[in-house]
Every structure is written in structure tokens, then in C-alpha cells.
Amino acid sequence: MLRHSLRLLPVLVIALVGVFALTAARQADARERSVHVVRVIPSDGGLARQIHHYRRVTWRWQSVMGVGRTPATRAAVKDPSQRYKVWVRNLWKHRAKRARHRAAHPPHLAGWLCIHRHEGAWNDSGAPYYGGLQMDLGFQRTYGARLMRMKGTADRWTQLEQMWVAERAHRSGRGYYPWPNTARYCGLI
Numbered sequence: 001m002l003r004h005s006l007r008l009l010p011v012l013v014i015a016l017v018g019v020f021a022l023t024a025a026r027q028a029d030a031r032e033r034s035v036h037v038v039r040v041i042p043s044d045g046g047l048a049r050q051i052h053h054y055r056r057v058t059w060r061w062q063s064v065m066g067v068g069r070t071p072a073t074r075a076a077v078k079d080p081s082q083r084y085k086v087w088v089r090n091l092w093k094h095r096a097k098r099a100r101h102r103a104a105h106p107p108h109l110a111g112w113l114c115i116h117r118h119e120g121a122w123n124d125s126g127a128p129y130y131g132g133l134q135m136d137l138g139f140q141r142t143y144g145a146r147l148m149r150m151k152g153t154a155d156r157w158t159q160l161e162q163m164w165v166a167e168r169a170h171r172s173g174r175g176y177y178p179w180p181n182t183a184r185y186c187g188l189i
Contacts, residue, residue: 047085054092061099112163114186130154143168
């Protein structure tokens with residue numbers, strides 16, 4: 001019986017090799033017939049997209065602060081120089097970082113936070129005063145018209161947006177007087 005099994009061993013090995021070869025051939029054939037998705041990489045390596053991103057981020061923070069947008073041109077996108085595009089990308093990246101930092105630190109931050117402690121929650125929606133600095137609708141329309149159009153009343157604005165709207169009122173000459181009692185508690189007037 002052992003002798004008979006030994007004679008069949010080469011036949012079994014050849015059969016197994018054949019099965020493996022056939023399976024591999026079928027898999028290769030299936031790969032050839034499958035559809036390949038080719039990803040097109042922009043010639044600038046995505047630098048134009050990065051420039052647009054950092055420019056939008058800069059403009060968003062400038063909008064929150066209520067300052068004018070930094071002007072931009074399309075020269076970087078059209079220019080074939082990779083080195084120039086990298087320089088422009090780094091310039092806008094620096095501007096975005098600087099704008100974000102400036103927006104996160106309003107000039108009278110301590111004053112606005114003190115007034116907030118005496119006024120209400122940042123998302124307070126109790127009419128006729130809204131937000132953490134309790135702004136009425138007239139105040140919001142005057143100093144935060146763009147935000148009202150985009151987001152609604154102050155209870156839907158971020159804390160920074162609320163403080164920058166108050167900062168615009170402060171800069172217009174009103175100071176802290178729209179919050180007479182809480183500004184006195186805080187020693188601001």
C-alpha cells in the first residue's frame with residue numbers, strides 16, 4: 001500500500017501545481033479586465049489648491065474682525081514657476097496664521113469676558129437680548145449685519161464673532177456704554 005501511495009505522489013504534486021497555475025492565471029486575467037481608476041495629480045502638486053485654502057482662511061478671519069480683505073491676484077496660479085507658487089503658498093499660510101492669532105485676541109478681550117460673566121450664556125436666545133454680551137436686534141443690525149444675514153441672531157454666533165461685533169461698537173465711539181451696569185461692575189466705565 002505504501003508503494004502504491006508513493007507512485008501517486010508525483011501525480012498529486014503535478015495536479016496541485018496545475019491547480020495553482022490555473023488559479024493564478026484566472027486572477028491575472030480578472031485584474032486585466034478590471035477598470036483602473038487613474039488619479040491625475042496636478043502639475044503643481046496641489047499648490048494652487050493650498051494657496052486658495054490659505055487665502056480663504058485669511059479672508060474668513062479678516063471678516064470676523066471686520067477688516068478689509070488682503071488683495072489677491074491670479075498670478076500664482078497662472079505662473080509656471082513652482083518656486084514662485086511655493087513662495088505665494090507660504091505667504092498666504094503666514095497671513096492666515098497671523099489673522100487667526102489676531103482674531104483670537106480682540107483688543108479688549110478681558111473687558112468683553114468680564115461683561116459676559118455678568119450678562120448671559122454665549123448661546124442665550126432670550127429676546128430681546130441675544131448672546132453672551134446680550135445684544136439687542138438694533139445693535140446686531142448696526143454692528144453685525146453680515147453675521148445676521150449669514151447666521152441669524154447673536155446666540156448663533158461664535159464667542160469671537162460676538163466679541164468682534166462688540167469691538168466694532170467700541171471703536172465707533174460707544175465704548176462700553178451699551179452695557180452700563182456690567183461695565184461699571186467690571187470697572188470699565
